[in-house]
Amino acid sequence: ExxxxxxxxxxxxxxxxxxxxxxxxxxxxxxxxWYRQILGQKVEFLVSFYxxxxxxxxxxxxxxxxxxxxxxxxxxxxIRSTKLEDSxxxxxxxxxxxEQYFGPGTRLTVT
Amino acid sequence: xxxVEQDPGPLxxxxxxxxxxxxxxxxxxxxxxxxxxxxxxxxxxxxxxxxSSGNKEDGRFTAQVDKSSKYISLFIRDSQPSxxxxxxxxxxxxxxxxxxxxxxxxxxx
Numbered sequence: 001e002x003x004x005x006x007x008x009x010x011x012x013x014x015x016x017x018x019x020x021x022x023x024x025x026x027x028x029x030x031x032x033x034w035y036r037q038i039l040g041q042k043v044e045f046l047v048s049f050y051x052x053x054x055x056x057x058x059x060x061x062x063x064x065x066x067x068x069x070x071x072x073x074x075x076x077x078x079i080r081s082t083k084l085e086d087s088x089x090x091x092x093x094x095x096x097x098x099e100q101y102f103g104p105g106t107r108l109t110v111t
Numbered sequence: 112x113x114x115v116e117q118d119p120g121p122l123x124x125x126x127x128x129x130x131x132x133x134x135x136x137x138x139x140x141x142x143x144x145x146x147x148x149x150x151x152x153x154x155x156x157x158x159x160x161x162x163s164s165g166n167k168e169d170g171r172f173t174a175q176v177d178k179s180s181k182y183i184s185l186f187i188r189d190s191q192p193s194x195x196x197x198x199x200x201x202x203x204x205x206x207x208x209x210x211x212x213x214x215x216x217x218x219x220x
Contacts, residue, residue, distance in 0.1 A: 004154075033208070043155065043199065043210040056206040091154050098143045098162075098203060102154035 002026045004103035006092050012109045016081055021106045023075045023092030031095040032075045034067060036060070036088040037105075043091070049075065082110045114138055117200055117211025126220050130187040134200035134211045137181065141202040141209075144176050146185045149197045149213065158198075159185065190218045 005024045013019050025032050034046040047057040047067055054067065066078045075094075079086055087110045093100040117134045124130055132146075143162055147155035159174040161167045167174045175184040183202070187194055197213040 035208075042212045043201075045208045045210075048206065048208075058207065089152075098205065099145060099157055099160040100208070101157060102147075104154045105152075107152075 004092055004094055004101055006090075006103040006106050008106060009104065010107045010109070012111065013082055015084060015110055018078065018080050019082060019108065021077045021079070021090050021092075021108070023077075023094075023103055024073050025075055025092065025094030026096075026101060027073070029094035029096050029101075031055075031097075031100075032069070033093040033095070033100060034077045035091045035093065035102075037091065038088045046077070079108075082108075084110050086110050114209040115200065115202060115211045118214055119212050121215040121217060123217045123219060124190055126190060126192060126218055128190050128218070130185075130190050130194070130216060130218075132185040132187075132198050132200075132214050132216070134183050134202075135181055136183075136202055136209075138202075138204070138209075139178075139181065140204045142205060143203040144174070144183050145201040145203075146172075146174055147199040147201060147210075148194075149199055151197075155199055155201075190216075192218045192220050194218050 007022045032049040037043045045058050047061045048055045068076045089105040091105045092103045146159045149155045164176045164178045171188045173186040195217045199213045200211040
């Protein structure tokens with residue numbers, strides 16, 4: 001059964017550094033999403049992406065964040081100038097319509 | 112006012128029990144309703160997805176949506192220890208998605 005994959009599984013970075021989180025969505029899906037989940041808190045929507053552009057973003061998704069689909073398979077989330085409070089699990093999801101399938105997540109630790 | 116409210120539990124039941132999980136919401140524009148299961152430090156796994164009011168059944172799971180009351184439920188019949196996880200409700204207008212805080216469920220053998 002196809003599944004969403006994410007790399008790396010764990011990323012440790014120093015405050016102020018840039019990180020790129022990578023996702024490979026399910027191949028025939030058209031909609032892509034990034035979420036974050038701070039430890040012990042709810043899953044929070046960051047951004048949705050369709051037809052090579054952002055279709056919706058939350059208040060969390062400010063100028064510090066950007067997304068790209070650099071080729072036909074990868075979907076990336078870039079976080080510039082990381083802060084301690086960016087430490088969280090970051091989940092990618094893809095969807096053929098409205099039901100979303102999540103990847104296993106990348107645990108980002110900012111020190 | 113929170114978009115989605117979900118009792119965090121924890122909920123503990125004996126094996127074989129019927130489990131009822133619930134969420135309420137405030138935004139009448141929500142059209143799509145989902146239930147996910149999340150194991151510790153893993154990604155949410157889609158269990159059920161519904162569009163309209165009414166019931167939808169899949170094996171031991173039944174999802175129920177009452178748009179007039181802004182209330183959704185997930186019922187698990189014949190609960191098993193492997194059902195022990197956090198259950199998340201989620202809903203969408205079609206653009207943004209909102210999750211509940213999750214209910215932690217433990218099924219005791």
